[in-house]
Amino acid sequence: MMTLQSYKSHAESWEQRATIRSRPRRIVEDDGLHYYPLERQPLCAHPAIVDAGDAVRDFILLQSFYKYINDVIIFETEIVNATALKIARGRFAHDFPFACRHDAMSVVIDEDYHAYVAMDYLRQVEVHTGVAALAANHEIELSRAIPRALERVAPPYRDGMELLAVAISENTVTAEVAAFSRDTTLKRSVKxxxxxxxxDEGRHSVFWINLVKLYWSEIDEAARSALGETLPVFLKEYLSAELQLAFDRRLIDALDLPAATRREIAGDMVGAYPITSQHPMIVNIRNFFKLSGLLDHAPTRAALASVL
Ligand SMILES: [Fe+2]
Ligand SMILES: [Fe+2]
Incomplete structure (x- = not known):
């Protein structure tokens, strides 16, 4: 069990390894590789898109990349940092020791820096390709999932719910970014x-898991039950494909294809985003619950059984 005494700050490794302290600027290059993994965009598998050729496919991948980058910026600045800053500044409804608050402050710096790098690289790509990003979504799944989960728990448990939601999503993002960085079809600068x-996210993952462990060990049974029972509400919203579908509709509309073909593709997209128990996000979320010890709590394990 995580205790106050066993929490180990990452301050020292942050000084050595934080990318804001150690990495040069990434510059887009001409290597003919993709901006986005083909298998992450089901549109590319549609027969009409396959027939349409490389230019249409590349446009879809590029716009999907822009969307991914924009979503990451929303995630870092509006979701993670809202919670991390609250913890760092001691405004979270649970007393965390200095080491936790100090580490939370380093997360705020990292995430703002990631958003800065994302804006810089996105602009470089727009200039390099001459293709501007389509109108972006103003929110991500978490912008809806977190408030909806918070509405469902009594006020004293709301900060705890927010902590769990951010910890889950930070772990998911780490797994996604890891998959991107290994993908050999992607441009060198994207990777x-x-x-x-x-x-940085490897360090964050460990930070959020340890924070959840510490928090979970210090709250009472009523709080654990209230949070465990609300997690499925959060997960259902988090895993919704609504925003992806809305974006893909705008993307299909922007394709250089006859209107009838575009209508046909749009009609086929409903149901093209299945989230099954084998889906990488689910596998990763299940892993988070194991690592953080939440599955050791029988009522929480029972509540999650229907989703995972
Ligand atoms: Fe980040
Ligand atoms: Fe992070």
Whole structure:
């Protein structure tokens, strides 16, 4: 069990390894590789898109990349940092020791820096390709999932719910960024941006898991039950494909294809985003619950059984 005494600050490794302290700027290059993994965009597998050729496919991958980058910026600045800053400044409804608050402050710096790098690289790519990003979503799944989960728990448990939601999503993002950084079909600079990001997110993953462990060990049974029972509400919203679908509709509309073909593709997209128990996000979320010890709590384990 994580206790106050066993929490170990990452301050020293942050000084040595934080990318803001150690990495040069990434510059987009001409290597003919993709901006986004083909298998992450089901549109690319549609027969009409396959027939349409490389230019249409590359446009879809590029726009999907822009969306991914924009989503990451929303995630870092509006979701993670809202919670991390609250913890760092001692405004969270649970008393964390200095080491935790200090580490939370380093997360705020890292995430703002990731957003800065993302804005820089996105602009470089727009200039390099001459293709501007389509209108971006103003929110991500978490922008809806977190407030909806918070509404469902009594006020004293809301900060705890927010902590669990951010810890789960930070772990998911780490796994995604890791997958990107290993993908051999991607441009070198895309992989570089992703592997820089991964270097920081590995540290964040451990931080959020340890914070949840500490928090969970210090709250009472009523709090654990209230949080465990609300997790499925959060997960259902978090895993919704609504925003992806809305974006893909705008993307299909922007394709250089006849209107009838675009209508046909749009009609086929419903149900193209299955989230099954084998889905990488689910595998990763299950892993988080194991590592953080939440599955050791029988009522929480029972509540999650329906989702995971
Ligand atoms: Fe980040
Ligand atoms: Fe992070």
């Amino acid at each position: 570089g941006v992703m592997s820089d990001h991964l270097a």
